[in-house]
Amino acid sequence: MKELNTIHLNGLRAVEAAGRLGSLAAASEELGVTPGAVSQQIVKTEAQLGRAIFERSPRGLVLTDFGRKLLVRLSSAFAELAEAVAQARRRDESVLTVSVAPVFAARWLVYRLNRFAERHPEIRLRIDATTTLVNLETSDVDVGIRVGAGRWPGVRAELLLEQEVFPVCSPALAAELREPADILKLPAVIDEHAMFSWDLWLNAAGLSGSRMTVRHAFNEASLALDAAIAGQGVMLAWQTLAGYAVTKGSLVAPFGIRAKTGFRHYFVTSASRRESKAATVFKRWVRDEVEEGMRLLSAIPAPAAVPPSST
Structure with a gap:
């Protein structure tokens, strides 16, 4: 848990959304921010981790080998968080x-x-x-x-x-x-x-x-x-x-x-x-x-x- 405190949660959300959806535009729409804001969050997260998550190419963002492995864990973790929030809001x-x-x-x-x-x-x-x-x-x-x-x-x-x-x-x-x-x-x-x-x-x-x-x-x-x-x-x-x-x-x-x-x-x-x-x-x-x-x-x-x- 202490390791998690060194990384901004919004940055991890931006990485997960962009990796799962395949573009900054789609990630920005889901997160309710601009594509530029998503890009900045990804850059900050890469700097905090000290490793590249995406490769920049004419086709847009492409996950690195490290990024693909990270995305699997992030998607699983955010799915658990989403279910926890839904369950908390769910009424008996x-x-x-x-x-x-x-x-x-x-x-x-x-x-x-x-x-x-x-x-x-x-x-x-x-x-x-x-x-x-x-x-x-x-x-x-x-x-x-x-x-x-x-x-x-x-x-x-x-x-x-x-x-x-x-x-x-x-x-x-x-x-x-x-x-x-x-x-x-x-x-x-x-x-x-x-x-x-x-x-x-x-x-x-x-x-x-x-x-x-x-x-x-x-x-x-x-x-x-x-x-x-x-x-x-x-x-x-x-x-x-x-x-x-x-x-x-x-x-x-x-x-x-x-x-x-x-x-x-x-x-x-x-x-x-x-x-x-x-x-x-x-x-x-x-x-x-x-x-x-x-x-x-x-x-x-x-x-x-x-x-x-x-x-």
Whole structure:
């Protein structure tokens, strides 16, 4: 190895490429440099070795006897290096790394992972739950699910679901509701990081200008949802956050009025990297699960408005 330190690696690459391809022009094209640069690297390498590798002739470069023997070893060595690099870059396609927000992982994805495992036992999921927008070009993340307007630079974004918001509360609190205006009587639990406000839904319900009374505020949507489940107030939630709890009956979505936020759920993948078979399979499964979840959610009738009793 010490002997190798006395020779520039770029020079050896130039020698190997020129010898294998038979010309400076072909070597320069493969290496991405000019023919003059290849020639200079060869001259430097010959000087460092103290022996001629090529003979200069009207026909171009011709390998010397020494050069032919050296080329066999160099070509073998560079082929090994190329395979080592390819193997290092090769991903284990049986493991799929998915980046999602913690609230999406906790409130939507984990409830369904058994179904994915049963359907695709050959794929092991690694869930990276983070709000950080990871760099899909340099990280080991295969697929991300993000909420936004879909304009993220350097990624391929595919629409998954348009986000809609609606109030959710415990069945006990829902029993007090007769008409949309009654929701103003309930205390609200707030997700401080939400990208929308109660005004969005109040306007859709014909209650423009009204204000909710806030009981608790949380810096995490999942905690606000837990507070709603515990009967501490009403929350303005969206499909993938509250859908499971509504279908299981631990939350009620009164009135059936939904408001679009202008944001959407997207799959995001690398714009330059080939998508693995496992990533394609996962995306198809998520779409199926989202469609089924939305069907179940829409099939649940909103509690009917009960007119006040007459006396």
